[in-house]
Amino acid sequence: MKKKQVSLRLENVTKIFKDRKNNTEVIAVNNSTFEIKPGELITLLGPSGCGKTTTLRMVAGFELPTKGKIYIGNEDVTFLPPNKRDTATVFQSYGLFPHMTVFDNVAYGLKLRKLSREEIEKRVFEALEMVGLKDLASRAPSRLSGGQQQRVALARSIIVEPAILLLDEPLSNLDALLREQMRIEIKKIQRKLGITAIYVTHDRVEAMSLSDRIIVMKDGKIMQIGTPVEIYEDPISKFVAGFIGKVAFFTVDVIGKENDNIVIDFKGRKLIMKKYDKELNSGDKGVLMARPESLILKEEKEGLIEGRIKINVYLGNTVESFIDTEYGEIMVQIDNPGQKKIFPEGAAVSIDIVPELCKVFKE
Numbered sequence: 001m002k003k004k005q006v007s008l009r010l011e012n013v014t015k016i017f018k019d020r021k022n023n024t025e026v027i028a029v030n031n032s033t034f035e036i037k038p039g040e041l042i043t044l045l046g047p048s049g050c051g052k053t054t055t056l057r058m059v060a061g062f063e064l065p066t067k068g069k070i071y072i073g074n075e076d077v078t079f080l081p082p083n084k085r086d087t088a089t090v091f092q093s094y095g096l097f098p099h100m101t102v103f104d105n106v107a108y109g110l111k112l113r114k115l116s117r118e119e120i121e122k123r124v125f126e127a128l129e130m131v132g133l134k135d136l137a138s139r140a141p142s143r144l145s146g147g148q149q150q151r152v153a154l155a156r157s158i159i160v161e162p163a164i165l166l167l168d169e170p171l172s173n174l175d176a177l178l179r180e181q182m183r184i185e186i187k188k189i190q191r192k193l194g195i196t197a198i199y200v201t202h203d204r205v206e207a208m209s210l211s212d213r214i215i216v217m218k219d220g221k222i223m224q225i226g227t228p229v230e231i232y233e234d235p236i237s238k239f240v241a242g243f244i245g246k247v248a249f250f251t252v253d254v255i256g257k258e259n260d261n262i263v264i265d266f267k268g269r270k271l272i273m274k275k276y277d278k279e280l281n282s283g284d285k286g287v288l289m290a291r292p293e294s295l296i297l298k299e300e301k302e303g304l305i306e307g308r309i310k311i312n313v314y315l316g317n318t319v320e321s322f323i324d325t326e327y328g329e330i331m332v333q334i335d336n337p338g339q340k341k342i343f344p345e346g347a348a349v350s351i352d353i354v355p356e357l358c359k360v361f362k363e
């Protein structure tokens with residue numbers, strides 16, 4: 001299969017659905033602008049109804065934007081019908097033809113293009129090999145597992161060598177273990193082919209593990225675009241911080257600035273913070289964001305926040321300690337538990353924070 005590396009650009013794309021009966025409208029996508037570099041995999045991540053699928057459907061041509069432009073490479077494809085765009089979509093529901101074998105399902109797009117039998121056979125087996133299904137070419141889809149059916153759907157999409165691969169929650173019908181395996185395989189295949197790809201999901205772990213960059217959406221709007229590391233470690237808002245991972249928030253006072261840092265007062269202790277909202281000034285109230293791995297458990301009275309361990313959840317490489325505090329329940333993650341002190345359930349403890357791993361937002 002050939003490497004086709006093309007960029008995708010959305011410029012101020014808005015989609016409004018009008019309901020003429022009730023005279024109401026929904027702004028499904030609100031002024032989206034972003035560019036996906038050639039060969040890049042981007043996920044659209046956000047809660048249900050935030051406009052992810054609608055964005056994808058406009059790129060595929062199944063919906064037309066109310067406003068704005070869509071470019072594949074330098075070509076304006078905004079109003080082209082789906083079959084005139086160089087895109088292929090993998091759906092959550094697989095969408096296989098039940099009466100055809102695996103081979104014929106995968107060959108379908110090439111048959112439409114009237115390629116020779118030899119060429120079709122060569123490319124079908126190449127695609128099936130890539131998704132690990134070479135031995136099942138003559139099976140009917142009904143005799144495949146969910147994961148195998150999704151592999152067939154993937155093979156069917158990549159065989160037509162699309163410039164842009166669109167994946168709409170392709171793994172949500174699979175069980176957790178299979179989802180983990182499949183997402184790594186999808187990433188490997190996408191990398192190998194160098195296809196520019198958009199992946200829609202509401203699963204943050206899936207987004208983190210697959211993406212070159214993540215677009216976090218809410219109510220039709222883009223909240224932040226960044227690499228998984230940027231989004232996780234330096235989220236732009238409390239919403240993004242909470243959506244991308246577990247987090248605790250504490251109210252703090254901003255008491256000054258020092259070089260590029262701000263100084264905050266948290267329960268009478270001065271902390272110097274590198275990551276903060278640039279709008280914050282001395283005298284403001286702030287919100288300190290702390291992830292479970294940026295909190296440390298200590299003996300009682302040694303740390304900043306007093307509490308009592310409610311439950312310890314052992315996960316092999318980490319222990320999650322859930323602690324009752326004056327701020328409600330806080331989870332502290334203890335990595336490499338074999339080498340650390342694990343306080344028993346019921347123990348009185350205190351929690352300290354690692355300022356370098358935390359961020360302060362404007363309240």
Ligand SMILES: Nc1ncnc2c1ncn2[C@@H]1O[C@H](COP(=O)(O)OP(=O)(O)OP(=O)(O)O)[C@@H](O)[C@H]1O
Pocket residue numbers: 017018026027028029046047048049050051052053054055202
């Ligand atoms: N054909 C349609 N007609 C009217 N409203 C629609 C249509 N398609 C989507 N919407 C509305 O647009 C908004 C965005 O929907 P969309 O399916 O893009 O969200 P989503 O983020 O993909 O959600 P989910 O994760 O639940 O699939 C929702 O409020 C939805 O109800």
